[in-house]
Amino acid sequence: MKTLPFDIARCAGRFDLMPDGKWCEQRDTCQRYLAFTQWDRGVVPDYRDIRVNMGVPDCRHKIEVEQQ
Structure with a gap:
C-alpha cells in the first residue's frame, strides 16, 4: 500500500x-500507525517535517484501513 500524504500526522500507536x-x-487497523511503522520505509528519510x-x-x- 502507498503511504499517506506527508501533511497527515502519523501515530506512534502508544499512549505514553x-x-x-x-x-x-x-x-x-489504523492508517496513521501503519504509515509510521511500515508504509513510510524507503519513502521518508526522516520525520523532521x-x-x-x-x-x-x-x-x-x-x-481506518480500507479492506481490499
Whole structure:
C-alpha cells in the first residue's frame, strides 16, 4: 500500500512513552500507525517535517484501513 500524504500526522500507536506503557489495541487497523511503522520505509528519510503523535484512548484521530 502507498503511504499517506506527508501533511497527515502519523501515530506512534502508544499512549505514553513509559517502558510498560499501553499500546493502542486498534493500531493494526489504523492508517496513521501503519504509515509510521511500515508504509513510510524507503519513502521518508526522516520525520523532521511530518508530525508523529501519541495514540489517544478513544482513537478519535484514527483513519481506518480500507479492506481490499
